[in-house]
Amino acid sequence: MAESKTTITVSVNGTEHTCQVAPRTLLVDLIRDDLRLTGTHIGCEEGICGACTVTVDGELVKSCLFLAVQADGKDVTTVEGLTPKCGTSRLQESFRGNFALQCGFCTSGMVVAADALLRENPDPSEQEIKEHLVGNLCRCTGYLSIIDAVRAAANQEVTS
Amino acid sequence: MNAHDSHSPADSNTGPEPFVGQSVRRTEDLRLLTGQGMFTDDAVVVDPVYCAILRSPHAHARIVSVDTSRAQAMPEVVLAISGAEAAEHWTQIPAGMDLMDMKLPKVYAIATDKVHYEGEPVAAVVAETRYAAEDALAAIDVEYEPLPAVASVEDALGVHPFDAPDGPWSPKAVLYEEWGHNIQCDWAFEIGDPDAVFASAPHVVSCRPAAHRYSGVPMETRAVVAEYDAGRETLKMRVSTQLPHQSRTLIAQILGLSEPNVQVLADDVGGGFGNKTQVDAEVIPALMAKLSGRAVKWFEPRGDWLSSGPASRDYAHHVEGAFDNDGTLLAIREHLVGDEGCDGATRSAGLGALLVGGTYSAGPYHVRSYKARVQAVVTNKAPYGAYRGYGKETANLAIERLMDTAAAKLGIDPVAIRQHNLVREFPYEMAAGPIIESGSFSQLLDMVTEAMDLPALRLRQEQARAEGRHVGIGVISFLEPSAGSIPMSVFNGYETASVRIMPDGKAMVLSGLQGIGQGVETSLAQITADRLGLHPGDVRIVYGDTKAVPYGLGAYASRGATYGMSAVYEAAGEVRRKLLKAAAGMLEVDPEDLELGRGEVWVAGVPTTRLSVQEVARAVYLSPGPYATLPGEESPTLEANHVWTNPNVSWVPDEHGRVRLYPTHGSGAQGVVVEVDVETGEIQIEKMWIAHDCGKVVNPAIVHGQIIGSTVQGLGGTMFEQLSYDDQGKLLTKTLNDYQLPNIMSVPPIEVLHMETPSPITPLGTKGVGEGGCIGTPAVLLSAVEDALREFGVTVERTPLDPMRVRALVRNAPQTAPVAG
Ligand code: FES
Ligand code: FES
Numbered sequence: 001m002a003e004s005k006t007t008i009t010v011s012v013n014g015t016e017h018t019c020q021v022a023p024r025t026l027l028v029d030l031i032r033d034d035l036r037l038t039g040t041h042i043g044c045e046e047g048i049c050g051a052c053t054v055t056v057d058g059e060l061v062k063s064c065l066f067l068a069v070q071a072d073g074k075d076v077t078t079v080e081g082l083t084p085k086c087g088t089s090r091l092q093e094s095f096r097g098n099f100a101l102q103c104g105f106c107t108s109g110m111v112v113a114a115d116a117l118l119r120e121n122p123d124p125s126e127q128e129i130k131e132h133l134v135g136n137l138c139r140c141t142g143y144l145s146i147i148d149a150v151r152a153a154a155n156q157e158v159t160s
Numbered sequence: 161m162n163a164h165d166s167h168s169p170a171d172s173n174t175g176p177e178p179f180v181g182q183s184v185r186r187t188e189d190l191r192l193l194t195g196q197g198m199f200t201d202d203a204v205v206v207d208p209v210y211c212a213i214l215r216s217p218h219a220h221a222r223i224v225s226v227d228t229s230r231a232q233a234m235p236e237v238v239l240a241i242s243g244a245e246a247a248e249h250w251t252q253i254p255a256g257m258d259l260m261d262m263k264l265p266k267v268y269a270i271a272t273d274k275v276h277y278e279g280e281p282v283a284a285v286v287a288e289t290r291y292a293a294e295d296a297l298a299a300i301d302v303e304y305e306p307l308p309a310v311a312s313v314e315d316a317l318g319v320h321p322f323d324a325p326d327g328p329w330s331p332k333a334v335l336y337e338e339w340g341h342n343i344q345c346d347w348a349f350e351i352g353d354p355d356a357v358f359a360s361a362p363h364v365v366s367c368r369p370a371a372h373r374y375s376g377v378p379m380e381t382r383a384v385v386a387e388y389d390a391g392r393e394t395l396k397m398r399v400s401t402q403l404p405h406q407s408r409t410l411i412a413q414i415l416g417l418s419e420p421n422v423q424v425l426a427d428d429v430g431g432g433f434g435n436k437t438q439v440d441a442e443v444i445p446a447l448m449a450k451l452s453g454r455a456v457k458w459f460e461p462r463g464d465w466l467s468s469g470p471a472s473r474d475y476a477h478h479v480e481g482a483f484d485n486d487g488t489l490l491a492i493r494e495h496l497v498g499d500e501g502c503d504g505a506t507r508s509a510g511l512g513a514l515l516v517g518g519t520y521s522a523g524p525y526h527v528r529s530y531k532a533r534v535q536a537v538v539t540n541k542a543p544y545g546a547y548r549g550y551g552k553e554t555a556n557l558a559i560e561r562l563m564d565t566a567a568a569k570l571g572i573d574p575v576a577i578r579q580h581n582l583v584r585e586f587p588y589e590m591a592a593g594p595i596i597e598s599g600s601f602s603q604l605l606d607m608v609t610e611a612m613d614l615p616a617l618r619l620r621q622e623q624a625r626a627e628g629r630h631v632g633i634g635v636i637s638f639l640e641p642s643a644g645s646i647p648m649s650v651f652n653g654y655e656t657a658s659v660r661i662m663p664d665g666k667a668m669v670l671s672g673l674q675g676i677g678q679g680v681e682t683s684l685a686q687i688t689a690d691r692l693g694l695h696p697g698d699v700r701i702v703y704g705d706t707k708a709v710p711y712g713l714g715a716y717a718s719r720g721a722t723y724g725m726s727a728v729y730e731a732a733g734e735v736r737r738k739l740l741k742a743a744a745g746m747l748e749v750d751p752e753d754l755e756l757g758r759g760e761v762w763v764a765g766v767p768t769t770r771l772s773v774q775e776v777a778r779a780v781y782l783s784p785g786p787y788a789t790l791p792g793e794e795s796p797t798l799e800a801n802h803v804w805t806n807p808n809v810s811w812v813p814d815e816h817g818r819v820r821l822y823p824t825h826g827s828g829a830q831g832v833v834v835e836v837d838v839e840t841g842e843i844q845i846e847k848m849w850i851a852h853d854c855g856k857v858v859n860p861a862i863v864h865g866q867i868i869g870s871t872v873q874g875l876g877g878t879m880f881e882q883l884s885y886d887d888q889g890k891l892l893t894k895t896l897n898d899y900q901l902p903n904i905m906s907v908p909p910i911e912v913l914h915m916e917t918p919s920p921i922t923p924l925g926t927k928g929v930g931e932g933g934c935i936g937t938p939a940v941l942l943s944a945v946e947d948a949l950r951e952f953g954v955t956v957e958r959t960p961l962d963p964m965r966v967r968a969l970v971r972n973a974p975q976t977a978p979v980a981g
Contacts, residue, residue: 039195103677104192105430
């Protein structure tokens, strides 16, 4: 039977949306299928890979483990929301300059997670970067370039 | 790593610097970093339904009945179908390869009468939402009659082939009754009378290196978006694949469609690593689209990937080496047995990896007498697929473990015995057949041991030992054959390119390669830019669309730098010739007097006499046109096509039964320092070194990334990742919690040393790159752990190197270590 739906109001990347969702709809499906923000990916639906990482009211969340109804009245930010109108952010540019992505499937989640780290801790040590990104898996890069990219972005942040 | 921005060309008045050789920033990254990539499931289609696949809970069973009626009656279900119903609409899966007398299972993408592994599709559903489709699976009633599960090579044969290579076999059950046994392929060849050499050799050493089951596990699982247009009888499919064209061929064949009516699209692919080189479950959503008349979306849940995706490794060697007193390798006898799961040639392409393993077991070392036997055994597990390394890591584990075993037995330093035997003169025809066209093996080994400062490390190891700590050092060499070309298969040996300069002076390249994260768009643009005097930013690379690109073979076997780049280089060279000819006519000079760069063509020494590439292009195409600008040319526009092949591939077995499947050979050496905690079994990797040579490097930062990435995959496979099954063929590792991929904490410091020995057989001197770290890392880690545990006298020849196994090694050691003083 078709499921009963609930109305929620959620702000995604600064735009308010009123959506009808089934109670079990995952936030990631709302983001990808209903709002068509396909930068957020699904790699496991088990909360392990981090490809679906977004922030909800500034907190990092794995959107495959978060119900859409839980986001009612909250502010969600995805990789699209971290991208300036023109060009790329300093962090994104640093990923590019350090060749910190290959297939790019993990990248949105990585960028969202790294951005949250830099907001909290503008000058993280290598160890802090590792601890912070441990829930984001990348199968391509072997991670070293990602650590370099986050450090380089932090250095610019600090020196500018 | 210094990145060169592709949008700020170097400003200098001297001749333009080539883009080849520079770390040009990747074109791909802008969309991928901003969430604008186009992975298969990102595609928006009108009014889609969602596909879910019901999979067998049994490893081996007969299907008595499948009843989809309850599912079909559910309100949001559009269509539910059993294997028997589907069989009326498609053919069995055609084999991806068929050579060496291999046996081919006759199976459908949805099982009809029997299941051969836990996870095999038995029914499929499409429904209005993904949730509804998954719910409906529970309403499909399947009755099975379980059969004895063949969960190991021993179950499959009744005896291990190392003990009785020719049987007699007494299988617990036979997977495919028509075969009468469980051996998919049994291949043997020999050259140089190895048995006689062994009989008279001063030393014979042997070992049995083996690897467990693991695989590529790309972050994006398999995915399809299929749209069928009944009016036109056309099928448009987005597929997360490494092989768009071969996918089109196979899918058209399975569905009985005319191949020109099928379009396969693959824009961004979220990792491949060999794991996306088959058509298996991908055809299910295509059939559902055809039958339901709706656009169908399917992406594989991670658990389904783990239970049914292509698995790899899971092999054992019995390798013997005959050595002279001075450590000279005289002969090799290699016996390789692989547990393929249910199939390695039809549903998936792993069988070839075992053949490659048997061919390359001499690695980069000189030996003239060689004998190999390869047995590919089927069991009730998921199919055996291609994964980064594809048998080269199998070969490497055999020869490198053999070298360490010989060094210990003969009392020779392990680095010295390798140096003594490395091939030094090129081209070198291996006893097993392949021609290694160039290399600097000995220098690479030197580079690694010097970077490691081996003498200082040995000293530190001594001190650690005195403190009761177990530090181990491993050093190995590796051979990285690239551009695999398997005849009688969809993994053939050619690549296509079509290069055009457009009337606006910008270039478009259609390539048969496929982007899967390896930076194809960037490096092909660098090559084209150099050939056509353009900026890489003015070169558009098109791939992953069978409607646009000439038939090409995609991404596998590190073939891009050999086949794909060479095809583009040659096609672009032909366009260059025509461009210069047209410009020469317009400037009334000889084409030889012209120079080309930065979007312009000018008379050498007369920089004021110049035209832009755009002016020439417009003249050729439109004003005045080809009659005036390229008179007498057979194909008078700025377009050229090229198909690149290579004569170093030979596929008809010679009198010894040998074939040559790889035209180019990268190489390298690796070192590692580990510390083993003998109480906990924990292995701490202190540092890794890798010296690498893939010939001419087009984009150093991309190559660097490939080496680090492959090394970390090799490390993950050797230490953490396991597809493990119980003795009933049930998968125990069904989530990424159980199948542990390396995370950011797992990675030690890795020092990469580069060297370039150009290949004489490719126009740019390039060789393939991307698999090296997967090839050498298992062997170097085993070597180092054995070295760390030397005082216990243990042999470390099997992966995984997980704490449990390490503790068991120590517990069962022939010697107990002296207590630290
Ligand atoms: S998809 Fe959410 S963590 Fe993997
Ligand atoms: S770039 Fe491919 S998974 Fe991270």
